[in-house]
Amino acid sequence: MATIGDVAREAGVSRSTVSSVLTGRKYVSPETRAKVDAAVAKLQFSVNAGARALATSRTMALGVVVGFHEAEFSPALAAYLIALSDAAREQGYSVVLLTEPDGVEAVRRAISGRQVDGLILLNVVDDDPRLEPINQARYPAVLLGMPQDTRGVDAVDLDFAAGASMLVDHLADAGHREALFVEWPEELYASGSTYANRFASAARERAERRGLRLVPVAVPVGPEQVRASLRAVLQDPENPRALLIHNDAAVAMLPFALHDLGLEVPADRSVVSLHAAELARLYVLSFTSVESEPVAVCQAAVEMLAKRIASPESPAQKRLVVPHLEAKGSVATVA
Amino acid sequence: MATIGDVAREAGVSRSTVSSVLTGRKYVSPETRAKVDAAVAKLQFSVNAGARALATSRTMALGVVVGFHEAEFSPALAAYLIALSDAAREQGYSVVLLTEPDGVEAVRRAISGRQVDGLILLNVVDDDPRLEPINQARYPAVLLGMPQDTRGVDAVDLDFAAGASMLVDHLADAGHREALFVEWPEELYASGSTYANRFASAARERAERRGLRLVPVAVPVGPEQVRASLRAVLQDPENPRALLIHNDAAVAMLPFALHDLGLEVPADRSVVSLHAAELARLYVLSFTSVESEPVAVCQAAVEMLAKRIASPESPAQKRLVVPHLEAKGSVATVA
DNA sequence: TCGGTCCAGTGTACCGGTTCGCTAGAGGTC
DNA sequence: GACCTCTAGCGAACCGGTACACTGGACCGA
Structure with a gap:
């Protein structure tokens, strides 16, 4: 060498x-x-990253904290990791994976080990304990997810409220006056996951303004249960013929429930949905929808983090990435 | 600090x-x-990783090369990344993500940048071009996947042959004399993906020895087509009532095809399968099966890499991780 | 011709660790 | 008490870069 x-x-x-x-x-x-x-x-020379890091006290590496491993069960995780790594490389950074089961410990070690210049936290929830050491050390970090209180840390997330409004508008524009609102299970709203609440309140508000009556539907947990419950809801002739869905499990199972009942989209039912981009690929969904934007969100996160590293004292930022609606003809026009 | x-x-x-x-x-x-x-x-002191790396010329970091981004579409990828990172941490290593779209370039840069002590290559196929620079630089690396020619590089993979034998035995032990063998699409066998071939030939060999007649079934690409083709196969009264499946898409769609026809498992059909562990979680499968073992495979890979780094000159190793069969009662006993 | 500017490139200290030869002193032996 | 041995800890060199004060020479104006 x-x-x-x-x-x-x-x-x-x-x-x-x-x-x-x-x-x-x-x-x-x-x-x-x-x-x-x-x-x-x-000589095929290339600088020794460690030596440069020592001399400049910049490692040019970012740590990605995959908290609690709950994320392991999400098929979307890989898309985020790759998007983060790609975005980081574009800015000259590399990405180090921090998967310690104890997220707080992972953050502590990352900060004191000076192995990275900044942290990106995945799957941030309200009152996330990982914010504590970051906040205390005033360490450069960006949250993926938008807790109510970001505690002075930069944060990026999808604009779920904007997505909800788009979907409601799409239904209302097509002439619908009422729709089923298939939501997440109760627990999620209670457990400090803010995106569900942000979507729901924006949807309700916009629906009211547009004169769209929303009929909330609680969906259970577990694919078979979801499928059965969707069947029941779809069968009830009293129910609206349009569906607004924010629940990945329900979106994945809907084609099967529709198939069970011999229902066609958009002839028999209109469907719009917001879901993880990965889901559409895996289950080959074809509903007019707003999808999560891993690439855009990750790019925004890395950008913010790079800026934060450059100027640690500037005021904390929040950024919502506005998704776009992809029309796939799953909504019928109503007179 | x-x-x-x-x-x-x-x-x-x-x-x-x-x-x-x-x-x-x-x-x-x-x-x-x-x-x-x-x-x-x-003083809350913790050693500066870069300085130590400079002094010891060991970075204590491993690079994980996610090649070509084809992997982006695999829901299993995240499980491997996390398992790798966990295994690495246990050995005192951290993991750096290398996601350059051009895998060869990623490998080159990793080697010359001395940012990591060794590489783990994911999704290795036959004649993988990424082997070239590794082989040339005699750089410590481990392949996840077992190409026919590992070119002197260490490699780990699931023992697909053993898995196939287990499944065939399971059917034969239950008294079955014939089974449908649902394989991957033609292309995969041709395209230098060795695991499909290893499974298939072991299955055929074992089946012959056990007196189990295998009826090969070619399955098309795309979920809807898979589902339709499975329906056709299941409906044909000439076909065996047992199924041996090595095709993730077919496994995922099988419950729906069965449901379409009102068939029950194991009453009407016996099913055994080898598939990605992640798949079972996502689609809530309940077939007696051999699943991929991301954790075991990754642990083996990191172990091998650590040894290779310690003694670069020892002869190259190949290691197959024997999976285990999980009986879930999807096979009927035949007189 | 002399002093002042400007410019490209040099020398050296330093980043924060590790390593290894060296030494002071304790303890043992005769 | 002189000599040897052993041991715990010290000091300095070194890893491979960066940064900054400095220099020698070219150029310019008076």
């Missing part, structure tokens, strides 16, 4: 000149730069 | 003594060690 000294010798210049060429922080004449570049290429 | 010098001053000893305590490489008297430990605790 060639070092910067080898390159300097090969190019006939000093180590500091080579360094200037490498970092680009100081002017070097084109001729000298060419000599250095040639030497670098000849 | 406290440095080793701060700790030394606080404890009233020299930096090298603190280092001896930290690394444990040299005897230090209990009293002195206690003083150092106290100082470390008081």
